[in-house]
Amino acid sequence: MIIRPSDISGDVRREADVVVIGSGAGGAPVAKELAEAGYRVVVIEEGEYFKRQDFDFHASRALTRFYRDAGQSVTLGLPFVLLLQGMTVGGTTTVNSGTCLRLPRHVLKRWHLEYGLRDITEEELNLLYAALEEYLFVKRADPEVAGKNALLFLEGARKLGYSAGFIPRNAKDCEGYGMCPYGCPSGAKQSANVSWIPDALKAGADLYTRCRAERIMVRSGRVVGVRGRFYRPGERAKGHRLEVEARVVVLAGGALQTPSLLMHNRIALGSGQVGRNLSIHPCGGTIALLEEETGNPRGIPQSTYVDEFAPDGIMLEGVTLPPPVMASTLPWGGRRHAEAMRLYPYCGTFGSMISEHDSVGRVVAGPSARQPLVFYRFGSGDLERLKRSFLLMAEIWFAAGARRVFTPIEGFREINSPRDLERLSFHRLKRGEIYGLSAYHPMGTCRMGSDPEWSVVKSTGETWEVENLYICDASVLPTSLGVNPQLTIMALALRTAGFIDERLQSSTSAGKAGRRPAEKGLGVSSKKAPFFRDRRG
Amino acid sequence: MRWREYLQRRVEKLIPVLLCTSYGQPEVDLEQVSAFSREFLSSGTPAFRLLYFTLILVLEGLCMLRLRRPLQSLALEQARDFLESIYSSRTSLLKAVPLLLSAPFYLAHYGREDVQEALGFPVSALQEEAAKREVTR
Numbered sequence: 001m002i003i004r005p006s007d008i009s010g011d012v013r014r015e016a017d018v019v020v021i022g023s024g025a026g027g028a029p030v031a032k033e034l035a036e037a038g039y040r041v042v043v044i045e046e047g048e049y050f051k052r053q054d055f056d057f058h059a060s061r062a063l064t065r066f067y068r069d070a071g072q073s074v075t076l077g078l079p080f081v082l083l084l085q086g087m088t089v090g091g092t093t094t095v096n097s098g099t100c101l102r103l104p105r106h107v108l109k110r111w112h113l114e115y116g117l118r119d120i121t122e123e124e125l126n127l128l129y130a131a132l133e134e135y136l137f138v139k140r141a142d143p144e145v146a147g148k149n150a151l152l153f154l155e156g157a158r159k160l161g162y163s164a165g166f167i168p169r170n171a172k173d174c175e176g177y178g179m180c181p182y183g184c185p186s187g188a189k190q191s192a193n194v195s196w197i198p199d200a201l202k203a204g205a206d207l208y209t210r211c212r213a214e215r216i217m218v219r220s221g222r223v224v225g226v227r228g229r230f231y232r233p234g235e236r237a238k239g240h241r242l243e244v245e246a247r248v249v250v251l252a253g254g255a256l257q258t259p260s261l262l263m264h265n266r267i268a269l270g271s272g273q274v275g276r277n278l279s280i281h282p283c284g285g286t287i288a289l290l291e292e293e294t295g296n297p298r299g300i301p302q303s304t305y306v307d308e309f310a311p312d313g314i315m316l317e318g319v320t321l322p323p324p325v326m327a328s329t330l331p332w333g334g335r336r337h338a339e340a341m342r343l344y345p346y347c348g349t350f351g352s353m354i355s356e357h358d359s360v361g362r363v364v365a366g367p368s369a370r371q372p373l374v375f376y377r378f379g380s381g382d383l384e385r386l387k388r389s390f391l392l393m394a395e396i397w398f399a400a401g402a403r404r405v406f407t408p409i410e411g412f413r414e415i416n417s418p419r420d421l422e423r424l425s426f427h428r429l430k431r432g433e434i435y436g437l438s439a440y441h442p443m444g445t446c447r448m449g450s451d452p453e454w455s456v457v458k459s460t461g462e463t464w465e466v467e468n469l470y471i472c473d474a475s476v477l478p479t480s481l482g483v484n485p486q487l488t489i490m491a492l493a494l495r496t497a498g499f500i501d502e503r504l505q506s507s508t509s510a511g512k513a514g515r516r517p518a519e520k521g522l523g524v525s526s527k528k529a530p531f532f533r534d535r536r537g
Numbered sequence: 538m539r540w541r542e543y544l545q546r547r548v549e550k551l552i553p554v555l556l557c558t559s560y561g562q563p564e565v566d567l568e569q570v571s572a573f574s575r576e577f578l579s580s581g582t583p584a585f586r587l588l589y590f591t592l593i594l595v596l597e598g599l600c601m602l603r604l605r606r607p608l609q610s611l612a613l614e615q616a617r618d619f620l621e622s623i624y625s626s627r628t629s630l631l632k633a634v635p636l637l638l639s640a641p642f643y644l645a646h647y648g649r650e651d652v653q654e655a656l657g658f659p660v661s662a663l664q665e666e667a668a669k670r671e672v673t674r
Contacts, residue, residue, distance in 0.1 A: 052671065057660045060573065060648030064580045072581035173672050177663060185667035195674065233580070297658060323653045327643035333624050333635050334617055338559040341647065345657040371582060410629040432629055435636070 002049055002207045005230040011241040016042040016206075017504060019226045019246040021213040021261070023047075024091020025489040026473035027252030028196035033497035035203035039504060042244050043200065043207045044228050046253075046370070047088035049193065055183030059322040062182035066095050073256075075361070075376035075439070078431040081282060082438040083374060085254060089209060090193030092254070093486060096440075097180045097302030098169040098189045099317070100138045101483040102129050103491075104310075115478045116450025117459050120495070128491040136170035136190040138487075145176030147299010149348045150318045152290065154304045156400030157316075162308040167317065169300070170195075178297035178320050211242055212370060216249060216265045216469065223249045223469040247507065248468045248500050252493075255442035255475035256363055260372035262446070263365040268463040273456050277447055278361030279480040280376065280439040281353045284386055285319060285329065286393040288348040288402035296347060297322045306396070313355035313382075313482060314389045316396075321349050329436050331406065331413050340406075348397065352389030353440075355482035357381050363445050374442075378431055386437075387429045394421055408436040441485050446475040461496035468503065472496045544590045548574055550609055551593065554616040555639040556646055563651050573645030592634050599623065599634075 003012075017039040020027045027043065035041040050066065063071040068087035075081045086092035103125060111117040132138070143151065143166065157164040170190040177185055187194050201207060208228070215227035225246050230239035251258045259275040262268050297320035306316035321329065323344055330340055358379025366372045378386075387409070394405040394415050405415045410433040412424045449455025452464035455478070461470045472493045474485055481488060549571045556565050578586050600608040600619055608616060620635050646652060650660045 053668075057664055057667075058648060060577075060644040063644065064577055069582045069585070070577055070580040072585040074585075172674070175667075175670065177667060185664070186670050186672050188672040190674075293657065295657075323656050323658055324644045324646075324648040327647040328640040331636070333555065333639055334620050335557050335559075336624070337639075337643075338557040338562070341656070342559045342562065371584075410632075435629065435633060 002201065002209060004049075005210045005232055005239055008230055008240050011243070013243045014042070014245075016040045016244050016246045018042070018248045018250060018500065019044065019244045020250040020252055021226065022091060022252035022254065022257070022473065023089050023197055023207065024086070024192060024252060024254060024473065025093050025486045026493045027250060028090065028093075028192035028200065029490050029493040030250050030252065030472050030497045030500070031205050032196045032200035032203065033494060034500060035200045035205035037501055041200065041205040042246070043197075043205055044211050044213050044226065044242070044244075045089050045207060045209050046212050047086070047091075047209065049089040049207070049209050050094070050183060052185065052187040052194075055179065055185045057177070057179055057182070057185060057322075059179070059182045060324045062095070066183055073374070075280075075374045077375055077377045079378065079434045079437055081280070081376060082436075083256070083280065083442065084438060084440060085256065085442075088193070089197055089207065090191045093191040094183060094193050095181050096191070096484070096486065097300075097319075098171050098191070099302050099484040100133065100136065100168050100170050100487045102126075103488045104482060107479060107481055111478055115448065115455070117448060117478070119459050120492075124495070125491055128494050129487060132487060132490050132494070133168075136195060137172040138168050138170050140166040140168050141300050141303035142174065145174055145300060146303035147176055147178065147295060147320060149294045149296050149320055149350075150299055150304040152294065152348055152400045153318065153350045153396060156396040156398075157306045157308075159399045160396060162306050162396070164304065164306040164308070167303055167305050169302070171300075174300060176299045176303075178299055178301055178322065180301050182322070208242055213253070213261060214369065216251075216261065216267060217245075218267055218466055218469075221465070222467040225249070247504060248470065250470045250472050250496075250500070252471070252473040254473050255445045256372055256374060257370065258471060258473055258475045259363045259445040260365060261369050263372075264369040268446075268456060268465045268469065270465050271452055271454055271456055273447060273454060275363040275365070275372075275445050277444040277478075278363055278374065278376065278442060279356055279444040279477075280361060281355065281441045281480065281482075282359075282378070282382065282386060282437055282439045283351050283353050284390060284408060284434070284437055285321075285349060285351045286390060286397065287326070287330070287406040288350075288397035288400070289343060289404040289406070290346050290348050290400075290402050293345045294348045296320050296344070296349065306392075309389075309392065310482060312388075313357060313385055314392065315353045315355070315482060316389065316393060317351055317353055319349050319351040331408055331435055348400070348402065350393050350397070352386070352393060354382055354385050354389065355480050357385070383429050383431065386434070387424070387427070391421060391425055394424075408434050410435065441474060441481070443474040443477040443480060443485060446471050447478040448476040449478060460499040461492065462499070470496055470500060544593065545575060547593050551596075551638060552642055553613060554608070554620060555635060556642045557617065558646075562655055563649065565646055566649070569649065570642050570645040573648070574641040577641040577644065589638065592638055596623075596634055596638065
């Protein structure tokens, strides 16, 4: 059942087996799995539940409705980086591009060697990934609807002999409307709001929307529930309270909100690592002026990639920008801006994503739990990598027939020839010289590890310090992945759901309150055979 | 509250200065841009609002310093020329001032259906098409 603030006439007090805070890539799978296993699950979500009809091709309006702080969150430090996060049922999965890539092997190896996470095996992850890919209809982007923009760039990359291809995505019968980051208008993208959450609701979970979790209740080192408050947008008056007593609490608010909530509650802070080790994927974009119309933003926004430079931490991934977003990212103003926008139909766009090596980020408690401060300092190596990504994108665009390429680098905003490229390659980029960077996939602020001295959660997802308090979002990922993380977050969420089930079963057999009879059979009870036991029949 | 209204009026005065359209494109609808900017700023963070209004004051201060006249007293073309001089400044932080100030205006103006359609993105046709098509699991 969905419970909105308008359905509430007073404070709410209730019990549950599990409370999940957040309904994105981490929280939604846990909620669905445990609800289907027969537990009483309550999901608390700060955003609203939007349906297909609400996703109406208006990118500007989407920013104010579906994104946290209207998409205005930035990191503190030079260059400042726009950190876009969804705030709606489904979390960022509702407004991402749907890219579903598995964890690179070398990253898992690093988790084993440096973070002691040897019990997360490749075999287990592969089983989880396979199950997820089936559930989310993951397949490579269809070239028919990939869009001309993407195909042109791909052609350019192939001319230069770079490894490139079509991205696996969680979309079923996608028509390529080009609006993934503003909500899928056909329901093709299998974001959590159309997949995990409806299934969780069907299995009996309750979802409270527009409700902010404020207090995590802990007694004798064990979590016992959550307190939250409903709110209505634009209203200053405090709304009704929600108090849920629960046996297990799952924090899944994302790598910025989760550490902030822990810091405001002063719990699980013993390792000194909460909020530290922030890793993001800084992204830059290029705009190319082509001879032919690109049909933007029609087509799948993120349908193609160039992974030739992935071992160096540079992943090139497609992006298309609808007119209002393109207009707000152009590095010019006034008359020149208007002139550039007139050429919109001839513009091609592509993006780069950097896997950091020497940048440092941190989340610090802000004035309120929902407004943490995010500090991020670019390392010189990563700046150089970013510059190289612009060079590569420009080179590929020229190979694809571009006349000019625009970058956000001061002094190199317009690249007209190979000579300009050479000039840029010799230029030592400074922090204040880039405008309009954005970043996605914040990770690592409550990292997982084998030692409570330097990690916040165990490999099961449970915090070292507070019993039955689990964290299940990108904050537990100990390092940057170098690829879009939603599939890995979901895989770890399923894994964590299995451990929660084991915990709840053992405490039930020890005489605690029982669960409802499972309706669909148990899908998560063992970490060895999670998720799809019932699907195997 | 008065202070907010005062700043909002300042924002409104900046719209025609910062938002130019090229020949053949739909004209700017000041009311629409103003309404969206208000919504955009009010749904964002207090820190961003503070920064935004500070930048308005910075821009006006710069105008006083350079031209010895308040920005509001300049004719539209004069004001745009003043901004062009800032866009072509060598200091990137200075350039960022009008760029950041104009972001909500661009989002508003180029978010209009007729403007998007003029740029080749048929929003209403796609809305109709998508409404008829629902993908179910």
